[in-house]
Amino acid sequence: MALWIMAGITFREAARKKILWTALIAGFGFLVVFGLGLHYQLDDFSRGDMSAFLRYQILSAMLMVGLYTVDLLAVVMTILTSVDTISGEIASGTIQAIATKPMARWEVVVGKWLGFTGMLAVYVAMMFGGTLGVGYWIGGVTAQHPVRGGFLVFLECILALTVTFMFGTWFSTLTNGVIVLGLHGLAFLGGWLEQMSGFAEGSRLVLLGVLSSLVMPSEAIWRRAAFEMESPLAGSLQFSPFADISVPSYTMIGYAVVYLVIALSIAIYHFHQRDL
């Protein structure tokens, strides 16, 4: 019961503080720009004599760029909105009036986590669905497996959320933000190094990329999502920056899920143990 009260209050906080609405309005702005971009691209196509096949591939690549932007926005929003929720409440003492209520400490952590997860589900569904809708409505293009891709992006956000929660039980808000954004940056760099390795056939780059993904598997999840959404032809012809040169396996996705569960368990354990 208390678990769901905490989840509800976390969700309400996002709505009341206008975090969710601001993110959605910014997202709407992104969709408008994305739609205009597709529209102008089509307009340019109509003046040339490009083949329908090539047009479709370019528009598909644009859709992938749009989805990648959604992914990036979602992860950054996840970190920014949740970075203060545990560490900030510990620092301000707000948590004291909560943690002395008849509820276990794990319910505080999991309740907040569920609240954010619900908020992210709404955000990812709207942004992802919006981008796919705009792509189909204006450009006539769609993703290969949009549901799988959407779930993977959602998983990536939950992973970032959980890692933020975990470090939030240890460090101050600022330190927590620096650590989690730094980890995501490392994953981002590792993912691209691995991608580059496909062109240079460099096994050391692959190793570096894999190691980065093991430290923080968020970018690996996106690359799997991109692989799932991009058409096999576009991927193999390398029409987009997300071509399937180095695709993370399902084992890596499984690793990310285990990573998430362990991070949440550590967050719960440490929050339970620590003094408030």
Next chain:
Amino acid sequence: MNTEAGQGAALEPPERFALQTQNLRKVFGSKVAVRGLSLCVRRGEIFGFLGPNGAGKSTSIKMLLGLVKPTAGEATVLGAPLGDVHVRRKIGFLPEDFRFYDWLTGAELLALHGRLAGVPASKLCERVPALLELVGLTPHRDKRLQNYSKGMHQRIGLAQALIHEPELIFLDEPTSGLDPMGRRLVRDILRAQRDRGATVFLNSHLLSEIEITCDQVVFIRDGEVVTSRDLRRQQEEEIRVVVRGRKLNQEHVAGLAPWTTSAQLQDEQLTLTTRSHDSLPSILRLLVEKGAEVYQFTPQRLSLEELFVQIMGEDRGL
């Protein structure tokens, strides 16, 4: 360290106590915050917890509430061991410098705390308006906490501590930021809570407030109980009176016997002890009627503040 409360506790059944601690200790790294707290709080009393800054009061309260884990020692709260989740249903807490989600309105805050404390929704419909009225915030019920003043924060914080009608209420500096009317309101509320059978554990720097509100006080220093006082019995304790005047003599001393327990005359100063404030007018009247020219008549009972300074010593510049 044993205290009067602690010694008395050994003779009484444990169910009479809302709270008992035995050598409770907390160490942060190399710093000893609470050295060994041993105290007993009887049910249904207002208990004052006094000590200078850095004495370990807030850490002690946090340990009793399960917010901070003790390094050593034992304690029971309402008969349950420290950290018991279920017993918290019967505990209310107003933290020092109360902070909460400031995007909530006063009414929403109370409803949320009530729900977290397990109060049924049907009962909350009555409790929320009643408590807002009790703390004088009914006109501000729909105002967000970010627009509340410091005093209003304290009032709503007190209301959230009482929303579930707890048996034991911990209040850490409840009158901080309150004006005299607010302080008086808090006093009245605390007495009302005691009258309904609740126990109040009060930490405050306002010793005058403690003196007129509490039944029992303990003084702690360096995380240990130094001494305790039963303020109800203090009213019955002897009062020392210093009388200065001319023409004082042994006849006066003999005449005062019905009211005094001791009397000593030296030159122009008569020092006597009596058991009741009510005797003071009679003593003075007798002295004047018997011809003494009294120019000083000073009853002396140490105020809590004087007692505090006497026990704790002068400010050590903490």
